[in-house]
Amino acid sequence: MLQLTDIQQAAERLRGQVLNTPCVESRTLSQLTGAQVFLKFENLQFTASFKERGALNKLAQLTAQERAQGVIAMSAGNHAQGVAFHAQRLGIRAVIVMPRFTPGVKVARTRGFGAEVVLHGDTLDAASSYARELAAEQGLTFVHPFDDEAIMAGQGTLALEMLAQQPGLDTLIVPIGGGGLISGVATAGKAIKPGIRIVGVQTQRFPGAVNAVTGSTHPRGESTIAEGIAVSAPGAHCLPVIRDLVDELLLVDEGDVEQAIVMLLEIEKTLAEGAGATALAALVRHPERFAGRRVGLVLSGGNIDPMLLAAIIGRGMVRSGRLARIVVNTRDVPGSLARVTALVAQAGANVQEIHHQRAFTLLAAQHVEIEMVLQTRDAAHVQELLTALNAQGMQARLMG
Known part of the structure; x- marks a missing residue:
């Protein structure tokens, strides 16, 4: 052990x-x-x-023959980059098998370190099995991401x-x-x-x-x-x-x-x-x-x-109440939208998105539904805003 x-x-x-x-x-x-x-x-x-710590410790202990033949690793990204970077530094060929779901930023960086990247399988297990096959075919040393x-x-x-x-x-x-x-x-x-x-x-x-x-x-x-x-x-x-x-x-x-x-x-x-x-x-x-x-x-x-x-x-902004989506129902008369946005401004909120909906609504004719995404301070601030809108005879509610 x-x-x-x-x-x-x-x-x-x-x-x-x-x-x-x-x-x-x-x-x-x-x-x-x-x-x-x-x-x-x-x-x-x-x-x-942290993955480059283990990768380097493994690479540093390879025999001369193992270094000459190269290494192969399976990784969703971080182990791949660690192996690729230190293999490049040490002059060792590195082949990296990555699952197809791996984020593009990790694939690009791994290739940037000089590794040969192979995308295979939808799971780490599938990628690992394929990496083992390639290791056997090409005489590469398998650098496991953890079980070593x-x-x-x-x-x-x-x-x-x-x-x-x-x-x-x-x-x-x-x-x-x-x-x-x-x-x-x-x-x-x-x-x-x-x-x-x-x-x-x-x-x-x-x-x-x-x-x-x-x-x-x-x-x-x-x-x-x-x-x-x-x-x-x-x-x-x-x-x-x-x-x-x-x-x-x-x-x-x-x-x-x-x-x-x-x-x-x-x-x-x-x-x-x-x-x-x-x-x-x-x-x-x-x-x-x-x-x-x-x-x-x-x-x-x-x-x-x-x-x-x-x-x-x-x-995260939504969870903390700093981004809120509300719907306001009001009469569709000239100046109604300006009145709503003025109340929003008075409450200290900022409009990020707004949608003025007349046709696709169940409201009575001559009424309008105004959907807004607002930048707010917190959940309490959102409630203050809804209270202010409702106090002016509008029907305002928070959307999930």
């Missing part, structure tokens, strides 16, 4: 070749959650993910950094996909500080590790915005470590992850992808479990499709 010495040796191999990322306190998140919160910014790595002790040891180096930077940490919250990251973190954390609490997080749509460890039968979904941890089951090398060293496993839903992404953008001015935000999502969803503790959150990556990010931000 993986040992602290393996992780310490990996740290020596990685020294000067990956970023020793900051681990700093977030005072605002601490105030919001009741815990003292420290963030490990792995999204600041050159490939914007060299990979696990490399990922664990970030825990060495966290506990050196913030020795007072008593809890670490870590995303789980296949388990490579949390295996390395738990091994290092428990060896250095036996009383430290290790908490793993998965999405409700991909609860493979939770099911494997607890015996639960949570159903698996088809997709998640945390695609970086959309793995059906933990690795064979990882599962025993998770069982032995991880203290608690938590599930979060898609809305929790979306909220965490927006919070990190607004509060910390940092970009996390879905998987990278799950640690904060768990803290926000279960604050009572962490109250008064010194908690380290691993922001594991920041590679997210810009269109998905735009959608998440918009949905």
Whole structure:
């Protein structure tokens, strides 16, 4: 089984070749959650993910013959970029098999690092099987994204950094996909500080590790915005470590992850992808479990499709009441639209979109339905606006 010495040796191999990322306190998140919160910014790595730690540790240990023949990896993106970037640095041919659903930004960046990208299959499992076939056909060394002790040891180096930077940490919250990251973190954390609490997080749509460890039968979904941890089951090398060293496993839903992404953008001015935000999502969803503790959150990556990010931000504005869609029914007489918009302005809201509907409505003739998307301060502000409109004899309501 993986040992602290393996992780310490990996740290020596990685020294000067990956970023020793900051681990700093977030005072605002601490105030919001009741815990003292420290963030490990792995999204600041050159490939914007912790994955290059394990990839480099594996590549650094290849034999001369293995280097000459090249490597192959399967990944939804972050492992791919880590392998591609460091293989390019070391002069090693890299072939990357990625599922067809992989965000375009990750495919483009992986190709940009000089890797040969093959898009195959609709799941990580299908991509993995095809990568194994290509490895056998072409004599390539398979670099697994998580189920390899060299990979696990490399990922664990970030825990060495966290506990050196913030020795007072008593809890670490870590995303789980296949388990490579949390295996390395738990091994290092428990060896250095036996009383430290290790908490793993998965999405409700991909609860493979939770099911494997607890015996639960949570159903698996088809997709998640945390695609970086959309793995059906933990690795064979990882599962025993998770069982032995991880203290608690938590599930979060898609809305929790979306909220965490927006919070990190607004509060910390940092970009996390879905998987990278799950640690904060768990803290926000279960604050009572962490109250008064010194908690380290691993922001594991920041590679997210810009269109998905735009959608998440918009949905976040709706949830917080800063973007509201309302409908106002009023008499269709000259000046009625101006009167409505004047009341909106007086209430301090701003019109983002407006639609004046006469024909497609069940209202009586000579009445009009005005649908508006408004920029507002919060949910209470929306209610104030509706009250003001209704007080003027209009029928105003919030649309879902």
